[in-house]
Amino acid sequence: HKIHTFVILKLIIHGLMKAVGMTSQLVEIEPGTTMHFWVPTESIHPNNKLSNKPPVLFVHGFFANGIMTWLFQILSLSSNFAVYVPDLLFFGYSVTTRPERSTSIQAECLAKGMMKLGVEKFSVVGLSYGGMVGFKLAQMYPHMVE
DSSP states (O other): OOOOHHHHHHHHHHHHHHHTTEEEEEEEEETTEEEEEEEEGGGGSTTOOOOSSOEEEEEOOSSSOHHHHHHHHHHHHTTTSEEEEEOOTTSTTOEEOOOOOSHHHHHHHHHHHHHHTTOOSBEEEEOTHHHHHHHHHHHHOTTTBO
16 A cells, blocks of 8 residues: 555544644635635634634745645744634635636735634735735735734
């Protein structure tokens, strides 16, 4: 039997996320558009009790998905912050049938996703392309971004 390195790596990463209180969540932004987020497990319980920790949205760059980009930051910061890590559209498990391709569309979908997750105000950390999306998010939704 062949052992696939990436399958094992994925299992390890998912185990680490569970150990620090993170859960994988698919969020329907609109019909035809779904974004994948890693979210604090406590935020998805039926009573949707949001954490008292300050929420932070980590937006990855053009290189990889959210979890591969921010793994070490998640492990370090999740005990003091409510960490949200999306996969941008066309990365990881985030998909859309929309024809547009822009930082504005990414920002709009992130804002809608965070609202659907019950988070109305948060800080943003972005890397490379994720930084551009973060700036666009702050420009388009200044009431949401601290």
